[in-house]
Amino acid sequence: MALSASRAMSKGVVVTVPVLVLSALVAAVFLFFLFSSLSSCSCPSTSGTPVNDVSNAVSVGGTGVSDSNSGGFTPLSTRKEDVDWVKSQIIANGLHMQDNVLRKGINPRTRAQQLEDLRQFKGISHYEGDGSDNHTALPCPGELLVEEHHSNYGEPWAGGRDVFEFLAQSVQLRPDSQVLEIGCGTLRVGLHFIRYLNPEHFNCLERDELSLMSAFRYELPSQGLLHKRPLIVKGEDMDFSKFDSSTVYDLIYASAVFLHMPDKLVWVGLERLASKLRPYDGRIFVSHNIKFCSRLGGDECTKRLTSLGLEYLGKHTHDSLLFNHYEIWFEFRRNKA
Ligand SMILES: C[S@@+](CC[C@H](N)C(=O)[O-])C[C@H]1O[C@@H](n2cnc3c(N)ncnc32)[C@H](O)[C@@H]1O
DSSP states (O other): OHHHHHHHHHHSOOOOHHHHHHHHHHHHHHHHHHHHHHHTOOOOOSOOOOTTOTTOSSBSSOOEEEETTTTEEEESSOBHHHHHHHHHHHHHTTOOOOOOOOBTTBOOOOHHHHHHHHHHHSSSSOOOGGGGGSSOOOOOOHHHHTTGGGGTTSSOTTHHHHHHHHHHHHTTOOTTOOEEEESOTTSTTHHHHHHHSOTTOEEEEEOOHHHHHIIIIIIHHHTTOGGGOOEEEEOSSOOOTTSOTTOOBSEEEESSOGGGSOHHHHHHHHHHHHTTBOTTTOEEEEESOOHHHHTTOHHHHHHHHHHTTEEEEEEEEOOOSSSSOOOEEEEEEEOOO
16 A cells, blocks of 8 residues: 555655545535625626727626615616526526517507597596596697607617617716707607716707607606706707806717708807817717718818817717617717816
């Protein structure tokens, strides 16, 4: 025995089978506790997507803030683990894509049918006679109640979330950030900002009355966001005088708006807003195209931007969680204090 041991030692270290099994067991138990403690940790990941890395909208890790109200961590955008989780739930529940066909216990109604019901029957139960003023009515037109305005601008409403996540991640949005949207329409995108930001931190200039109606009469009340007191102002000539003149914006964005405006008006807006953008860290994002700039010619555009203290930083796209879609965004910053 002593001889064989010393021979073995001369060749190398000998580990007997029971010792090997025991070590493997100890290692397995250790790893089990290590991984279960890591997976139950709700602490924010520090490996967030870097600012401006917008090539991958479904960010791994993601960034966010501690939300003292909900007692947890609120990520700014959908993380890979969120997508993995929802996929696992779809698989676990054996779900498949299905047509919206009439099924037992479910009675699909088109918007048009719902609208007709509202007009004919005022809904299933409604106040009449003496009791008719016995409730808090925010008179909302039937068209808004059946969400026709979600189709107003021809883009799937669901895409608003993608735009929010892209912009929020790009500027490392915080609840105390100040945001201005030009042409917020029916709040397809703005709603997500309003929900995330502190009260009074979302501002918008919008010219269309029906869109403003849908914002005030349907979206804000129905989403429980009236307490967020967004400042949404009717106007079409880039007049920002109704907004607090001392506000310094962290993000100013125009989603599918500047392409509908005369170039001259876009420049008026930029001229008025440049000094209200937070120097260096603040961003202006413009979607679809910047023909107001390219039509001037590259050099002329750069000169004009420079005279306003603005600088063009580049072009981005973002991914969509729900469909095969992206928008092109152009990023600007203020390069002078
Ligand atoms: C295609 S919609 C986009 C709405 C919203 N930004 C979105 O992404 O869902 C364009 C919006 O810009 C608004 N708009 C166009 N010109 C405007 C102007 N001069 N001032 C303010 N809003 C304007 C329109 O009324 C409309 O609501």
